[in-house]
Amino acid sequence: MHDPVIIDAQPAPGRACGACTLCCKVFDVPDVESVAGKWCRHVKAGRGCGIHETRPRHCRAFHCFWMTESWIGPEWKPDRAKMVLSLDPGTRSMNVQVDPGQANAWRQQPYYAQLKRWAAASLPLKRFVLVHLNKHTTVVLPDRDVALGVFEPGDRLISTERLTPSGLNVEVKRVSVG
Numbered sequence: 001m002h003d004p005v006i007i008d009a010q011p012a013p014g015r016a017c018g019a020c021t022l023c024c025k026v027f028d029v030p031d032v033e034s035v036a037g038k039w040c041r042h043v044k045a046g047r048g049c050g051i052h053e054t055r056p057r058h059c060r061a062f063h064c065f066w067m068t069e070s071w072i073g074p075e076w077k078p079d080r081a082k083m084v085l086s087l088d089p090g091t092r093s094m095n096v097q098v099d100p101g102q103a104n105a106w107r108q109q110p111y112y113a114q115l116k117r118w119a120a121a122s123l124p125l126k127r128f129v130l131v132h133l134n135k136h137t138t139v140v141l142p143d144r145d146v147a148l149g150v151f152e153p154g155d156r157l158i159s160t161e162r163l164t165p166s167g168l169n170v171e172v173k174r175v176s177v178g
Contacts, residue, residue: 009063012070019046022078023064026097026132031056037100037134062086065094081111094118096131096140106131115140123170128157139172148174 024040032055034040042050049055065085066076078084082105084097096115098106106115119129120142129140135150139157148157155176162169 009061009068011063011067015067015070017048017067019048020077020079021045021048022082022099023062023084023097024049024059026084026099027062029056029058031058036097036132075110081105083111091127092125093128093130094122096129098131098133100134103133116142126159128159128172130157137174141170141172146172148172152176 021039021043024034024043025038026036028034028036029040032040032042032051034042040049042055044050049059064078065087066072066078066081072085075081076085082099082102086095086097087093088095094115096106106112115129115131119140122128123142131138131140131145137148137151139146139148151174155174157172158175159170159172162171
């Protein structure tokens with residue numbers, strides 16, 4: 001998982017969180033003892049963060065992909081999509097943090113078809129579309145989805161490519177390097 005503090009992302013013109021607070025449910029934020037899958041205790045329903053002025057740097061630095069990219073349609077606003085998109089600053093892979101209350105949201109249309117298109121465009125660049133449901137990660141590939149289970153600190157995603165008679169085959173797995 002990436003650390004948004006090292007990114008200097010700014011909201012796109014006309015984009016604002018408004019009443020959306022889904023990032024306050026789908027990410028671990030140790031500074032406020034918030035655990036992925038449960039609402040942060042500081043969220044005020046429909047109003048945002050109850051400690052907005054003093055929120056941790058981690059929270060201040062984060063803007064989801066919908067917020068920073070004006071070309072992303074309104075259907076991707078997290079409170080509507082039930083998932084939060086972000087790019088990993090190191091790998092440039094797409095992270096999709098899914099609301100556990102809507103665990104299959106990423107498999108619904110128009111989202112699933114778009115995730116598949118992003119997966120196809122990302123693969124030649126050695127980037128991936130990673131769907132996270134709490135601690136469980138699934139890699140979306142153009143031809144299939146690969147459940148990798150729980151990533152622990154130190155775990156890495158490894159991919160191998162093989163040329164087969166039907167074209168390029170990509171295999172992915174989680175490995176522990178610790």
